[in-house]
Amino acid sequence: MIELEKQLLFLEKRLIYLNDIKGEIFGERLNTLQNWLAKLKEQLYTLSAKDVQKNINKISAQISLYEKEAEKKLTPLDYVRIVRHPFRISLKDILENVYDDYVELAGADECNIDPAVVAARATINRKVGHRIYTYQVMVIGHEKGHGEEFRNGGSAKPWGNAKALQFMKVAETEGIPIHSYIFTPGAFPIEDYPGAAQQIARNLYAMAGIRVPIIAFISEGGSGGAEAIGLADLRLMFSHGYYSVISPEGAAAIEGKLKEGKKASPELIRFCAEQLKITAKDNLQLGTIDRIIQEPPLGAKREDYDFFNRLKREVIKATDEVILSVKSLGTLRAYHYKKNGYKDTDNIYVRWQLDEKEIQRLIQKRRQKYRNMGTNFYVDLRSPLHRKVSNLKDKFLYAKTYICYDLLRRPRRRIQQFSEEIKAELLVIFNHLLSPLVKLRNKILPPKLSYLVSEELQEMEKVCLRGGYVSPRAKVDKTISCPNAERYGCYDIWIPDLYSEFCGICPNCGHHFPLEYQWYIHCLFDKNSVKEFNAEIASINPLNYKGFDEKLEEARQKTGRHSAIITFDAKILGIELIVAMLYSDFRGGTVGAAEGEKFVLACERAKRLRRPLLAYVHGTAGIRIQEGTIGVIQMPKCTVAVREYLEAGGLYIVVYDNNSYAGPVASFLGCAPYQFAIRSSKIGFAGPRVIRETTGEDIPPDYHSARNALRRGHIQGIWDRRDFRKNLYMALRTMGGKNLYYR
């Protein structure tokens, strides 16, 4: 009887689940089943066991039928519902059922720096023939805990992501693969150190060079939070998961331009869920994931043991695949894989260890993987001939740089260093011989008139801001109030003064009013030194998001440009540099495939030409939601490019201005070693509204201010706009030192 009761209970759960996920399509039919089940429960002890079992089988069959029917009618929004359901498999279930043994690291349940993130050392066994092999792996992932409140729905706090990074490093030291399981609706958007955005950026940067295989499994891939542990060699996705740039509700709030506190209509949410292309199939098509792991109808629940078995095989296979793709293999096995592909590894033992050469290949391959992502989702408007010509030009430039810096400079520098050494030696001897005379002379005569030599004296004169540009805003005879007037007693400012001489800065309190991006292009760099490249790489509407074509066209009309980023060569007092400038006039400075590609190209150009790279963020609202996960993968893609540039010896400086938020900050901007902010700018992961909605708490009005970002250690300094040119010049000189290789 106990067995039957158990079965009944299980049926009940299945029914509840079915009702929760897709109840609306069955209407009365589910009620009938429910009543049947309830009646059966009442009669459990009056009916014979056989009869009960019969009924159970009948009901079960009916439920299975319904489940299959529901499965066919699943809409994108239903997948969201599935992954958020408390019955959904969680990381702990996987650790219990897929791995053979595990030890949870850094915390247990509530007693944990962040219960939303679980790290565990685990073993996984594989049977080959009669032998059993045991692999050691590091499992890192989000734990939703079947609705346990302290798990925070799998939303990792900044320190949770830091914990993930800590154990990735452990895995790297130990040389064991990392399995990362993504079960997150998104990162918890708080700025406390180490900071939501900054920590994700740090994780991405680290993963771009981690020396062990990483395999990621996505169940709930909520944008930046997912990327924090998602930059993997292989990305697998559960068939009933979703992977999206933003929650459908969040997208609907933006789409509907809703005021705070208002809820979006269910229709709008459904519309967004469909437009965002969030399902596993969609993502496979977009190339943002590599494979789908099939789940049972309506998704895997914690009792689906068949699924765990399948998952185990997939986990092993995926790890094998990554390892084998970079391994130097014996002839026989090489032949085998060539013939059958890496997938057929069931019966062959693969050592999950790599030597140095293979590690390099692994990292190279990983970087290439992200480099190639999303390349089909923008257009280059240049004619093929035009493209060829400019390609040729670039090649010539690269060759010149190579000759100048690598072939000629190095030997010359060596000779120079040698001669300096000799001179210094000689001077020591000389001083010894002459010292009595010098002392005598100093006694008799007043100190000699001797000037110190400094070649930089004249240069400092020129670092003041360049004038000659007048903002179109300066043409109104009106005044404007400074937002700090009440606090500092600032007078109203005459607009023609504010937008010309004052550089948009309140002369009393120093508040920075926003200025158009053109001001920076004109005033920051040497005259006629700004030369744009890749202007013709254009944003498109890769997901055919309804209504977005019009918005894109509007942005093009408004700005006369094709994407939200401008990349150009420029000079500051003769120092050549590459600049990537995100500006908010074009779709809020959001980053999509075209922007990501242009940024990567700028990194590559800076690397090849051996020039410093400045990312000036005039404003960015984050990843472009209308590009869905194509947008999201720009985060790892660009971060990889930054890492390659920095490893080649580049100097990368980020300067934030106005409003810099979300994805870009949480990746290729936030990972920069030098980050500065212009005064009065706001930097952060999510805006006040999102914070209020996810954390349920109000934040102070200055929560994202540059000052607070500095206080939290997210940035290295705050710059006055008037000192921008000077500070940038100083930064290039001091951080690059006297021997900047690009001078």
Add this chain to the structure above:
Amino acid sequence: MTSKQQMKIEDIIAEYKRNPYQVFTISTPHTGIVSLKVTKGQKVQGTTGKWLERKGTLLYTLVRQGNEKRFYAPIDGEITDLDESLDGQFVEAKTPLMSIKHKLSKEEAINKVLEKFLEIYNAPETAKYYLAPELYQKIEQKGLKKALINPGEELLIMSRMKRDVVLNYEGRPGIIYVIYFKPNTTVNQGDPLLGICPPEQLEFISHLVKRIYLEWE
């Protein structure tokens, strides 16, 4: 607590219960053309929010040199003495427009009563006052009711006739309990600037606060 003190507290509470109102006069800060946005007898809401980030009811607008500024109710209450004849007119600086009759809340009543028990540091001259930088920082870091000031330390900067004079704190060590003045506004001689509480009095004061909490309706 002595019975004398007890009596005094009761007297004070009774007095505030009799007339629990305070009237705020709303005047224009500068010249311009005024448009009134409230009517006589209207209930208005003051600034709210944990960081006083949400503005109160819009009282009036003032247009000067093409810049329309909005002015909001600083405090809850009822509009009285509204000068409707000024609507749409040019006004000089510091022209009274209306008053807000504000019913004291429990906390405000407490503050009022506290004024009688704290050591009040009054303005020695009519001047503008600023907290001394070190004290300002201390309060920024620790918050009000936590920052201790010792005799001899710099308390305030008094700015008058274009000259800044540093005022040092004299008297027993105390905790800065309340700040009554706003920076950059002229404080009349004798008006309260700071309410200072000697550390050993802290207990009595908190007891007092509790009493009023219980008795104030």
Add this chain to the structure above:
Amino acid sequence: MEKVLIANRGEIAIRIMRACKALGLEYVVVYTEEDRDSEHVRLGRENGGKVFRIASYTDPNEILEIADFARCTAIHPGYGFLAENYRFARRVTQRSRPLIFIGPRPEVIKELGSKINTKSIAKRLGIPVIPGSDRPIYNEVEAENIGIKLFHQQWEEGIKHPAILVKASAGGGGMGIEEVYDLNQLRAVYRRIKRYAKKHFGDEGVLLEKKLSDFNHIEVQLVCSRHGERVHFGTRNCTIQSIFRQKRIEVAPAFDPDYRYQFDPNEITEKIVSYSLKMAAYLGYDNVGTWEWIVTPEGKFYLLEVNPRIQVESGVSGFISQIKKQPRGVDLVKEQIRLALGEKLKYKQKHISFHGCSIEFRIIAEDTLHGFRPWGGTITKFKLPQHDWLQVHTHVPQDRPYAIPSDYDPNLALILVWGESVAQAKERGKRLLEEIVIEGKNNQGEEIITNIEFLKERLNSIQRFAT
């Protein structure tokens, strides 16, 4: 007809009012709440005149809003407040309802707005300036180079104990200045001043200058029209100052004709006047202005700065001046307004003559024995003498008690005397200072403190050097 908005307070507002009346112009007076009892408000209301209460004299928006509302056509900024704010001048003349700015062209005010720029213009014209940097220094190495040079120059001149001044270039009024007597200290001082300048003025530029220990502060009064006419109204000596370098006694002419200097005063006067005119011509200067000079006991002179506005002490120059055969006494405020409105000068340099000597005293409620601390309180009795050799400018009422507002300097009155000779003027000055009656009390019931004793004492040393 033109209507002038008087954008100032106190005695200068009254002087402008009088000048407008004399020219037959309409005017509008503004005041702040704190100034409600000032004489300039009462006089503004006389004869149905309109006065406007504003929030602040330094807020251009208040001034312009009143100018628009009262349909004014010109603005007189007086001295202080907005007088040397070229942005204000520019806004006044370039706004959609343009007004006449009674002062030089904004471009000129801008050029002369910084001492450093003035210095470099002077250098370009071959006009001597105090040796030192002629632009703000941002670089330690350069600062040291200049320091070394300045010390060596002084050694070569035979100065035994040379010294230099290190100043914040954006500073003023004695703030952010340190003296250096030893080259080894220079670096430390430079860094200190740089930090100070950055903190207080937002610009870390630093100036280095030779330190002069003994000198006279001499001014040349120019009057120029919008038509390229330029004349001077002689010189003034403003050496008697407070410790914060604020003038207390001014004398016209600059040098005592009955005293033997180490140099020929006529020659120096001629030189600095002609240099001043040269620079005015170069700048296209077009209103009243003052060229300030430093003269050493040996007769070396250096241009210090130019004040592109009417000055407090313009009266002493007017008092001794005569145009053609008109009676002695020229109102330079009136000249300023007339010329700013576009009139021609109507006289030439040769028509201007100077007679006798005039001394101006600034009567201020301040404690000269304790760091010139301003005194605040209420004046209960204020009686100023009357003589035909006397001019008085004051906004303090003499018929009722007056509380000195705390937001402004406690200036009470300007009193000017005239004498046939310096000796007579001094004599009359002494008498005048004895005759003034001021009574008052502050909140603590203490008696009023004024600088009259200081003025009496320093009257003896006018037009003299310390050594």
